[in-house]
Amino acid sequence: MGEYRIRRVSDEIKRVIGEILIRDLPSNDYGLVTVTKVKCTTDLKIAKVYISILNHDAQQRQMALKMIKAKGSRIRGLVGNRMTLKYTPRILFYEDDSQEYAENMERLFQKLDHDDSESE
DSSP: OOHHHHHHHHHHHHHHHHHHHHHTSOOTTSOEEEEEEEEEOTTSSEEEEEEEEEOSOHHHHHHHHHHHHHTHHHHHHHHHHHSOOSSOOEEEEEEOOHHHHHHHHHHHHHHHHHHHHHHO
């Protein structure tokens, strides 16, 4: 199957799941949830959904991810209703910690820069 189609389906799943998390399953309890990336397998039967949870408490982020995973079958059903595909992909949720990683790297760079300016 062409990579173009896989990318288009992944982008559409990303849009639909983002819409579902906003409208159908609001997440006011555990912070802002954003779908950052979706990777589909070549046969479009599995979709890995990476979500970013904006909350400073790591325990609440883990709880939010657990709650979203628990609602996975409902989310899959809603995706199936809103998209026309031969098979609705099985959806696997993962936490995207790239924003946290970038913030940590930025703090380290600032600390290095601060240490260099003090040593001069």
